[in-house]
Amino acid sequence: MIGPTSAVLIGLVAILIFGPKKLPELGKAAGKTLREFKNATAGLADDDEKDKEKDQKKDSSL
Known part of the structure; x- marks a missing residue:
């Protein structure tokens, strides 16, 4: 964990x-990147859930 002094x-x-002029742009870019990563990982988790549901339906029909 980063303390206040380290931050x-x-x-x-x-x-x-x-430089102080470039930092807001870097922050915006970092936020956008994290948001896209979060959305992509959420999509992967949804795909995994759908696959599990398909497997469960397949097993119950046997």
Whole structure:
């Protein structure tokens, strides 16, 4: 877990490396990437549930 001091230090280093004008763009891009990843993994979980339901129906019909 990152403490408050570590978070501030990471923020300062990020400002030094990327500059204050670039940080909002990087944050937006990171958020968009995480959102897309979350949606993709949710789709995979839904597919797994559908496959399990198909297998259960198949086993019950035998």
